[in-house]
Amino acid sequence: MTESRTVVEITHTARKRLDQLGPAAASAVEELREELEHVQHLGRRVRVLDQGAEVWVTRIEARAECPALSVTYVYLPRPAPPTGAIVSVVPDDGRNDGLGPSEATP
Numbered sequence: 664m665t666e667s668r669t670v671v672e673i674t675h676t677a678r679k680r681l682d683q684l685g686p687a688a689a690s691a692v693e694e695l696r697e698e699l700e701h702v703q704h705l706g707r708r709v710r711v712l713d714q715g716a717e718v719w720v721t722r723i724e725a726r727a728e729c730p731a732l733s734v735t736y737v738y739l740p741r742p743a744p745p746t747g748a749i750v751s752v753v754p755d756d757g758r759n760d761g762l763g764p765s766e767a768t769p
Contacts, residue, residue, distance in 0.1 A: 669738070671699045671747040680752050687729035692752055695723060695734060699747055703738050715740055722755055731755035 673681070673696055681689040699705065706721025717738045725731040735751040 669700050669703050669745040669747055671696050671736070671749065673749045677749050677752050684730075684732075684752065684754070685728065687726060688732060688752070691723050691726060691729055691732065692734060692749060695721070696749060699736065699738075699749075703740075703745065703747065706734075712737075 673692065677692075681692055695705075704717075704719065706719050708717055708719050710718040712718065717740075718735065719738060720733060720735050723729075723732040723734060731754065733751075733753050733755040734749060736747055736749045738747045739745065
């Protein structure tokens, strides 16, 4: 049986923050959103919530006109289809806290 693709959305709150960060940040997070539909576990799992929901944090490296970003997302494996939500996007202060770069970055 083939596993279905994960449905991933960006929350209203995260979109408002992206509006403040500009179009380059919005584009970078959209690329990450698309990648999360195929690879659900990028970055570091920071918490497991009720019913198996997982909270993950990943980092997008700095790009032209976009600072490095720390992105928090929630992954819910059940019920089918699996779903995810990018809930927070903030500029990353550059400290190395063990978050590897996102595979979404070129």
